[in-house]
Amino acid sequence: MKIGAAAAASGVNAKMIRHYEAIGLLGPAARRENAYRDYGERDIHELRFIRRARRLGFSIAEIEALLALWRDRARPSREVKRIAEAHIGDLEARVADMQAMAKTLGNLVAACHGDDRPDCPILDDLALGEAWV
Amino acid sequence: MKIGAAAAASGVNAKMIRHYEAIGLLGPAARRENAYRDYGERDIHELRFIRRARRLGFSIAEIEALLALWRDRARPSREVKRIAEAHIGDLEARVADMQAMAKTLGNLVAACHGDDRPDCPILDDLALGEAWV
DNA sequence: GCTTGACCTTCCCATGATGGGAAGGTTTAG
DNA sequence: CTAAACCTTCCCATCATGGGAAGGTCAAGC
The missing domain is CATH 1.10.1660.10 (Multidrug-efflux Transporter Regulator; Chain: A; Domain 2)
Known part of the structure; x- marks a missing residue:
């Protein structure tokens, strides 16, 4: 082939x-x-x-x-299982990270009018430069 | 500075x-x-x-x-909101992807003895080469 | 037999975000 | 005055994937 x-x-x-x-x-x-x-x-x-x-x-x-x-x-299947479990842990950590990001952004989006006005909590928050939400 | x-x-x-x-x-x-x-x-x-x-x-x-x-x-805050919302959608899609992976792996890990024996559903599944779990 | 197109080969380059490290110049503290 | 700590630019590496060039090979249709 x-x-x-x-x-x-x-x-x-x-x-x-x-x-x-x-x-x-x-x-x-x-x-x-x-x-x-x-x-x-x-x-x-x-x-x-x-x-x-x-x-x-x-x-x-x-x-x-x-x-x-x-x-x-x-x-030994032990080793295979170990690798798979480590990978699951890795995936879960990344999921948690992304969910935290999405949640923070969700809060900001909810507070943003989303119209013609320039006021925007999203930009205001980013400009603060700190991750406290 | x-x-x-x-x-x-x-x-x-x-x-x-x-x-x-x-x-x-x-x-x-x-x-x-x-x-x-x-x-x-x-x-x-x-x-x-x-x-x-x-x-x-x-x-x-x-x-x-x-x-x-x-x-x-x-x-206009509309534009900022749009970008943030698109990004949230992106994050959520990736989270769903990873959760699906973690779930599938979780099933396989649960079925694996994880001892000295060589039998391992994890490898068996990978060897099938199809994603049906 | 010849052309055409679909393959195959290797090699180089690009992505995105980050960083290592070299070679060389400048500033600052002791 | 010297040594350390900075700064500059430039090249290379990562990880997984892919685009594309230049050239070789094969099969089908005329």
Whole structure:
């Protein structure tokens, strides 16, 4: 399977497949005589794994660890669980951050007329330069 | 006020102050005879504005728009409100995304023993390569 | 057989926000 | 007078993604 077909089959585009190989996330692809990359079912499987993990917000570094565990049939599930839990913690922290931002902005927006008048608590607050709301 | 003092006074570090000037977010700084940048109260005010807006998650492009409105004493608050509301929508969408990820991962983590055994629904799911949970 | 278009290759560059660090000039405190 | 602390510009790196150039290869249709 050439790279275009592998991209279609895995959902990871060709550019990214090459990139993942370049950064060592994937091993060097098999090559045909004409130097075209050649992929098999196993490769497609790994690519789908990567795609799914990216969609769940795992970083490339985390995926590298997960892939290593996945390739190791004897891995302890403890390690996988640890990585996943750490990632959940990370996601939750970011969610809390963004919710705090949205809430603060929500307060400001509610206090802003939103008409032709120039008075605007949003700008006033930003100009204060402090985060106390 | 030299750039170091401006950084301390505004909370934006010197490197970023130069960067904001380079990308046109701030006008060219006044210069002393020795070519050192020189800042006044107004500049500090703008820098704090930027810092606060960044903290609320506004992109540089959004801040550029907000700064323009802030500098325009006759701006209609409507426009400011619109930008803030769009940003809130953006934040909420990202929060929803991340919560969905965290939930999916939470399900998988709950089903994973997390011990010495290799069986792991987390990896199994990733390997499926489809997002159906 | 030849052309055309769809592939493939590598290489360089860009994004956005931030920062590290080099090489060189200036100021300030001891 | 010297050393440290500043300042300047310039280049490079990050992370994940992608655009695009220049050139090679292949398959289908005429």
